[in-house]
Structures are given as structure tokens and as C-alpha cells.
Amino acid sequence: MTQDRTLRADAARNRAKILESARELITRHGADVSTDTIAQAAGVAAGTLYRHFPSKSDLISAALQGSLESLADITETAWARVEQGQSPAMEEFRALAATYVHTSAQDHAFRLTADRLAEEHRFSEGQMQRAADAGRRLVERAQQDGDMHPDVTIDDVYLLLHAAPVDAVLATRNRWLTLMLAGFDAERREWPDASPHPDQ
Structure with missing residues (x-):
């Protein structure tokens, strides 16, 4: 039994x-880092890594749980301020978009988490629903x-934030946010026609 406990503790x-x-x-x-590099940094053999995480996708999903919690907490806190009458929803939405873009610029894990939340839904339903709801x-x-x-739908929000220029300098990110958020404004009662010209 002692040996079993030791093996479990080591694992x-x-x-x-x-x-x-x-x-x-x-x-x-970012997510392009190799599993061999991760194993080397952790001081374990590649086989040990694969015993715990059979695929790179499994490893990335597990590694991003903390970032998912952070994303959910930030979004829920913004909604709580609205629900409690502390600030208007549009103001919180703008602030949340800015937080997402600027945090993603510094933290690849945060960006990858948000992308997977929107595109791949690899996380458990409960965790995913916190941020989405x-x-x-x-x-x-x-x-x-x-x-x-x-x-505007939540899918529109995911689409535009996914396209955010998070690798650009601060001034460019701020410019993009200004242009992007203007498209959500209710003052724009009619959307421009984005379809190709018949001659093109």
C-alpha cells in the first residue's frame, strides 16, 4: 500500500x-510549443507526459483551465456590476472587450482560451457556460x-474578438477597438452592404 501511495504521489x-x-x-x-519542449521543461520523459495526456490537445485543454476560470470571472464580474446597477451594460461591454484584447496581447494562454471557447468548445459545459452566459x-x-x-449576437462578439490584432502595438490595438466597438453601437441603425460588387 505504501508503494502504491508513493507511485500515486509521484504521478x-x-x-x-x-x-x-x-x-x-x-x-x-502560444500553442505551437512542442510537447517535447514542455516535457523537458517539466523534467519528465516524453512517455511520462503522454501517460497523463495522450494528445497535445488534451494537454493544452488541461493547461488552460486556469485561464478559462479567469475569463469566466472577468465576464461574470462585469455582468454583476450591471445587474447591481453600478454601470450600464454597454460601458461594461466596451471595458470587457478592451480587457480581452490587451490581456491577450500579453498572455497567449488567455487568447487561446477565448479562441477555443468560441470555436472548439473543448472545455466542460459548466465552465464554458459561465463566460458564455x-x-x-x-x-x-x-x-x-x-x-x-x-x-448583434454573441457569435458576432466572438467573431470580431477572434480577429483582434493582439500582436500589434498598443496604439493599433486601441484604434482597432475604437472601430470595432463603433460597429456595435445602436446609432448605426443600418448596416452597410458588405457583399461584393457585381463586377468583381
């Missing part, structure tokens, strides 16, 4: 080291207040 320590190294490397370099409530309340265009 738990190895798993923790792998996840810590994966989070650190993904934060700095709070974001949807913000959009709906801003529309009810008459501050956001009624045609």
Missing part, C-alpha cells in the same frame, strides 16, 4: 509539473437599454 507531482510548464510556455509562446446577458441588456444594435 501527481509529475502531472502538476507538466501542467505548470505547459501553462508557462503556452503563455509565452455572462457575455450573452451583457449583450442582451445593452440591447434592451437601446445602446447596442439589436442585430
Whole structure:
């Protein structure tokens, strides 16, 4: 029994080291970092890494749980301020978009988390729903207040934030946010026709 407990403790320590190294490397370099590099940084053999995480996708998803919690907390806190009457939904929406863009510029793990939330839905339903539900409530309340265009959906938000120039300098990111957020404004009652010209 003592040997079994020792083996389980060793396995738990190895798993923790792998996840810590994966989070650190993904934060700095993004998801393209190799599993061999992660294993080396964790001080374990590649085979040990694969025993815990059979695929790179499994490893990345596990490593990003902390970033997912952070994203959900930020979004829920914004909604809570609206629900408590502390600030308008559109104001919180703008601030949340800016937080997302500027945090993603510094933290590749945060950007990857938000992208996967929007595109791949690899996380558990409960975790995923926290951020998605709070974001949807913000959009709906801003529309009810008459501050956001009624045609905007949460999928539109994901689409545009996914395209954010997070690798650009601060001035460029701010410029992009200004242009992007203007498109959500209820003052724009008619959307321009973005279809190609018949001659093109």
C-alpha cells in the first residue's frame, strides 16, 4: 500500500509539473510549443507526459483551465456590476472587450482560451457556460437599454474578438477597438452592404 501511495504521489507531482510548464510556455509562446519542449521543461520523459495526456490537445485543454476560470470571472464580474446597477451594460461591454484584447496581447494562454471557447468548445459545459452566459446577458441588456444594435449576437462578439490584432502595438490595438466597438453601437441603425460588387 505504501508503494502504491508513493507511485500515486509521484504521478501527481509529475502531472502538476507538466501542467505548470505547459501553462508557462503556452503563455509565452502560444500553442505551437512542442510537447517535447514542455516535457523537458517539466523534467519528465516524453512517455511520462503522454501517460497523463495522450494528445497535445488534451494537454493544452488541461493547461488552460486556469485561464478559462479567469475569463469566466472577468465576464461574470462585469455582468454583476450591471445587474447591481453600478454601470450600464454597454460601458461594461466596451471595458470587457478592451480587457480581452490587451490581456491577450500579453498572455497567449488567455487568447487561446477565448479562441477555443468560441470555436472548439473543448472545455466542460459548466465552465464554458459561465463566460458564455455572462457575455450573452451583457449583450442582451445593452440591447434592451437601446445602446447596442439589436442585430448583434454573441457569435458576432466572438467573431470580431477572434480577429483582434493582439500582436500589434498598443496604439493599433486601441484604434482597432475604437472601430470595432463603433460597429456595435445602436446609432448605426443600418448596416452597410458588405457583399461584393457585381463586377468583381
